[in-house]
Amino acid sequence: MRFVVVGCSYHRTPVELRERLAFTPAEIPGALTQLTSSPGVSEAMLVSTCNRVEIYCVGPEVEEVERACCTLLTESKGLSRDDVSPYAFRYSDAEALTHIFRVASSLDAMVVGEAQVMGQVKDAYALARQNESIGPMLGRCLDRAFSIAKRVRTETEIARHPASISSVAVDLAARIFEDLNAVNVLIVGAGEMAELAGRHLQSHGTSKLHVVNRSLENGRVLAETLGGHALPFDTLHEQLVWADVVITSTGSPEPIMSKKSLGNVLKERKQRTLLIVDIAVPRDVEQKARGLDNLYLFDVDALQQVVGQNLQARRKEAVVAEEMVVDEVEAFSSWMRSQSAVPLIKELRQHFSEMAQVEAQKTIRMLGLSGKDAKTLKKLANAIVGKLLHGPTTELKRSASSLEHARLTDAARHLFQLPSRRPNLQGDPES
Amino acid sequence: MPILSTITLILYALASVIFVIYLFKRDDRVRKGGRILTALTLVVHFGTIGSYCVRGLHPLLGIGGILNLIAFFIALGYLTLGLRWRVGFAGAIALPLTLALVVSGQIAPRVAAAGGASAMLGKLHLVLVAMGVTALFFAAVVAVAYLRQDRALRSSQLASLDQRGPALTTLDAIGLRLIVVGAPLFLLAVVTGVLWSLRLDGAVWRVEHLLSGVILVIFAVLIVARLTVGWRGRKAALLTLSGFSLTALVLAIYVARRLLS
Numbered sequence: 001m002r003f004v005v006v007g008c009s010y011h012r013t014p015v016e017l018r019e020r021l022a023f024t025p026a027e028i029p030g031a032l033t034q035l036t037s038s039p040g041v042s043e044a045m046l047v048s049t050c051n052r053v054e055i056y057c058v059g060p061e062v063e064e065v066e067r068a069c070c071t072l073l074t075e076s077k078g079l080s081r082d083d084v085s086p087y088a089f090r091y092s093d094a095e096a097l098t099h100i101f102r103v104a105s106s107l108d109a110m111v112v113g114e115a116q117v118m119g120q121v122k123d124a125y126a127l128a129r130q131n132e133s134i135g136p137m138l139g140r141c142l143d144r145a146f147s148i149a150k151r152v153r154t155e156t157e158i159a160r161h162p163a164s165i166s167s168v169a170v171d172l173a174a175r176i177f178e179d180l181n182a183v184n185v186l187i188v189g190a191g192e193m194a195e196l197a198g199r200h201l202q203s204h205g206t207s208k209l210h211v212v213n214r215s216l217e218n219g220r221v222l223a224e225t226l227g228g229h230a231l232p233f234d235t236l237h238e239q240l241v242w243a244d245v246v247i248t249s250t251g252s253p254e255p256i257m258s259k260k261s262l263g264n265v266l267k268e269r270k271q272r273t274l275l276i277v278d279i280a281v282p283r284d285v286e287q288k289a290r291g292l293d294n295l296y297l298f299d300v301d302a303l304q305q306v307v308g309q310n311l312q313a314r315r316k317e318a319v320v321a322e323e324m325v326v327d328e329v330e331a332f333s334s335w336m337r338s339q340s341a342v343p344l345i346k347e348l349r350q351h352f353s354e355m356a357q358v359e360a361q362k363t364i365r366m367l368g369l370s371g372k373d374a375k376t377l378k379k380l381a382n383a384i385v386g387k388l389l390h391g392p393t394t395e396l397k398r399s400a401s402s403l404e405h406a407r408l409t410d411a412a413r414h415l416f417q418l419p420s421r422r423p424n425l426q427g428d429p430e431s
Numbered sequence: 432m433p434i435l436s437t438i439t440l441i442l443y444a445l446a447s448v449i450f451v452i453y454l455f456k457r458d459d460r461v462r463k464g465g466r467i468l469t470a471l472t473l474v475v476h477f478g479t480i481g482s483y484c485v486r487g488l489h490p491l492l493g494i495g496g497i498l499n500l501i502a503f504f505i506a507l508g509y510l511t512l513g514l515r516w517r518v519g520f521a522g523a524i525a526l527p528l529t530l531a532l533v534v535s536g537q538i539a540p541r542v543a544a545a546g547g548a549s550a551m552l553g554k555l556h557l558v559l560v561a562m563g564v565t566a567l568f569f570a571a572v573v574a575v576a577y578l579r580q581d582r583a584l585r586s587s588q589l590a591s592l593d594q595r596g597p598a599l600t601t602l603d604a605i606g607l608r609l610i611v612v613g614a615p616l617f618l619l620a621v622v623t624g625v626l627w628s629l630r631l632d633g634a635v636w637r638v639e640h641l642l643s644g645v646i647l648v649i650f651a652v653l654i655v656a657r658l659t660v661g662w663r664g665r666k667a668a669l670l671t672l673s674g675f676s677l678t679a680l681v682l683a684i685y686v687a688r689r690l691l692s
Contacts, residue, residue: 175584178598270661273600290585294664302587309590 001042001137002062003336005096006069006088007054010110013087021077021084023048025127031072032133038071040064043135045128045142047103049120051110056100058137062092094333097141101325104145105152106159113158113314118149141332148328155324158317161310166197168306169277169298170204173245176275176296181205186243187226188236189250190218193279197247198226210243212236214250240265246276248284255282259289266294277303341396344409347418348389356381435479436537442472443506443530450522462519469510469526476503476533491554494689497561498536502529504565512569516597520579521572528568535686552627559620564682566613571675573606574668581665603663606671607654614650617678621647639681639688646681649674 008021023031028046035044035057043058055072059065073084091099100121102108109117125142128134134142153159162171170180177183185206187194190213198209209228212235213219219230231239236256240246250256257276262285266274271294278285278299290297298306360381364374392412399405412418449465480490480499490496509525512518580599583592597605621643628637653670656662662670 171589172584174598175580175589175592175596176599178601271663272661273603273664293666296584298587305587306589309588313590 001058001060001336001339002065002092003096003137003141004057004059004062004065004069005054005091005099006057006066006073007047007052008073008084008087009052009054009089009108012089017083017087018050018053020079021048021053021073022050023053027076028124028127029131031076032128032131034072034076035068036133038064038068041068043138044133045124045138047121047124049117051117052103054103056096056138056141058135066090093336094329097329097332098325100141100145101148101328102322104142104149105321105325106149107152107318107321107325111163111311111314112318113161114163115153115159118146122146137336140335144328144332148324151324152321156317156320158314158321161313161317163307163310163314165193165279165300165303165307166200168303168310169197169247169279170200172277172296172298172306173201173275174204176273177244181207183208183244184242185209185228186239186246187211187222187228188246188248188256188284189213189280190215190222191249191251191280194247194249195222195225197277197279198222198228201245201247202226206245210239212239237261237265240274241268244272244274246274248276248278249280250284252280252284253282255284255286257285257289259286259292262286262289262295263292266292279303338397338400341400341405341409344412344418345389345393345396348392348412348416349385351416351418352385352389353382356385433479433482435475435482439472439476439479440530440533440537442468442475443502443526443533446472446522447526447530450519450526453519454523457519459517462517462522465519465522465526466510466513469506469522473503473506473510476506491557494686495536495538497557498532498686501561501564502532502536504561505529505532505568508565508569518576518596521576524572524575525568538690552623552630556620556623556627559616559623560682563613563616563620564678566609566616567675567678570606570609570613570671573602573609574671574675577602577606577668578665578672581668603667606667607657607663610650610653610671610674614647614654617643617650618647637688639684642677642681642684646674646677649677 008018010018013021023046028048031046032044035041035046035055040059040061041057041064042060045056047054047056053073055069057065057069059068070081070084070088073079073088074081099108104118104121106113106115106117121142125134128138162168173183174180180201183201183206185198185201185208187198187209190211202209207227209223209226211219211223211226211228211230212233213222213230214233216230216232223230240257240262248257262274266272273294273296275296276285276289276298278297281300283299285297285299287297287299289295357378360378363369364377369377396405396408396412399408446465446468449461449468453461453465476499480496480503483489483496488496490500505525506529509518509522512521576597577599580592580596580602583589584599621640624643625640628640649670653662653667653674657667
């Protein structure tokens with residue numbers, strides 16, 4: 001059996017084509033049925049996200065599987081082969097394995113290490129399972145892919161470097177305050193970025209949240225969304241004394257927090273540490289305030305700087321993760337190759353078992369055995385077959401990935417007079 | 432030198448090298464290796480102290496034993512801190528210092544002059560010094576960690592920090608707790624030390640007594656200012672470091688005096 005991937009991803013395919021190729025969750029079961037009913041496709045899974053449309057298939061011949069995938073991508077979307085071919089990629093066997101392992105481990109993601117793609121592959125797998133288009137080969141491959149993805153996340157630091165402005169804000173808060181549950185959060189302004197950062201903080205356990213906005217009504221809307229309280233803008237000073245983390249993004253053309261006012265705030269709060277994330281442009285906090293003790297001030301440029309460093313750190317970790325993928329591909333390919341010996345082993349077992357049972361039956365009749373004795377004799381015959389075939393079976397599996405495999409297969413067929421049939425070199429566990 | 436002492440020295444030297452390598456390489460496997468080796472070394476060190484005790488040379492008999500005991504507490508404290516946070520950099524401070532103390536402990540006499548440290552007061556003084564200095568040492572390590580993290584945050588250079596290190600406010604709180612514990616122990620050590628030296632040779636005004644007074648003032652100011660006007664963060668960390676530097680100086684003068692006498 002051959003493992004094949006055909007698809008289009010953000011690497012080479014413009015978004016205009018990606019959006020035309022995309023499958024909605026409702027369309028996927030039909031697409032999977034079409035694939036598995038195509039000649040030469042035994043297993044299939046379809047991943048469709050904003051960055052990629054990829055079809056993972058298993059079949060005896062690569063060309064047949066590729067043809068089925070291309071037909072699905074073009075015909076179901078009303079596109080011609082010429083529209084898709086220049087942007088599509090096709091991988092088979094080890095290359096295809098490398099691809100799926102890299103995708104699941106987020107190494108192929110637009111932002112390396114972003115876990116979202118792993119969830120999307122898991123969803124696609126669940127959908128394909130529901131649709132019964134997953135067989136033993138794809139099932140085992142995906143299980144392996146998820147296990148590698150887990151290893152990459154736990155054994156490397158790839159996931160521990162936040163790569164968006166709002167997640168960096170949360171990371172900063174966690175580096176300053178031990179327990180985010182106990183942190184008081186103040187959002188100044190009701191902008192989209194502040195809402196996003198607020199949501200991120202909330203998802204990390206913060207529960208005490210106040211919103212201060214010039215328009216109390218807009219403030220209330222945001223506070224309700226985030227499960228906090230809205231307060232009038234003129235309470236800003238008192239709220240700064242209360243808060244531990246401040247996210248500010250007003251549209252004010254002038255700074256709304258000066259060094260002097262923040263100095264007073266710090267005195268009133270007995271120098272308790274204060275983190276201010278200023279994502280407004282123009283900035284809401286006077287830059288001179290940066291020098292105040294126990295005040296940590298980050299503007300958009302500082303946050304971008306952190307994001308840049310984190311992405312660099314992720315790329316460094318990705319090198320280690322790529323090595324893990326290479327090792328796993330080798331191990332899985334070896335397993336796939338060993339499967340090519342399975343049909344012959346099955347034939348051998350069946351051949352010898354039948355022979356042993358015939359002989360056992362003869363002896364049973366000759367000795368007039370019945371019941372328990374007859375059963376014991378049959379068991380004995382089977383056990384002898386098992387013992388005799390143990391060595392050849394092990395040797396056939398071991399040699400599956402070497403050049404001598406064909407010679408051994410031919411020799412076994414010749415010696416034991418099995419019908420001649422050359423197994424598929426890429427593995428055929430069921431045929 | 433007994434074989435166990437030699438093994439302890441070699442193991443501490445190896446652990447120190449590993450933690451210094453960690454400072455430059457920042458490889459987590461190196462840190463873990465260092466921690467395992469430190470744990471093993473502590474077991475051997477404990478065995479060494481035990482073997483001396485069996486021979487009737489318990490750590491409180493002389494300056495050599497007390498330095499060994501301080502070294503043991505420091506290495507143990509580092510391991511304990513590391514159970515909760517990734518503090519590899521603290522290992523790079525704690526282990527070389529531990530090594531230096533163990534080496535000094537080997538050079539220094541294990542038994543004091545007759546009628547000296549064997550007296551009850553002397554023993555009490557040495558125990559208080561060991562505990563107080565260890566607590567203040569860790570307060571200084573925490574202060575260094577605070578200043579390092581503060582600087583990284585202010586310059587937006589977070590890549591230089593451990594991903595799972597303690598939070599800034601936690602470092603501040605731990606530092607205060609260590610001073611609240613260490614400063615009174617040090618005060619009691621100073622008082623018993625003065626009384627002890629009075630009994631031994633009638634000396635009251637020694638340079639280490641004067642310096643100890645300054646140290647106590649520094650830590651008292653730190654605790655009072657923290658509780659009243661909320662002195663914390665950078666100021667508190669710098670004050671802790673200056674307090675501990677003087678403590679180390681007092682300890683060095685004390686050891687030198689004992690060795691010379």
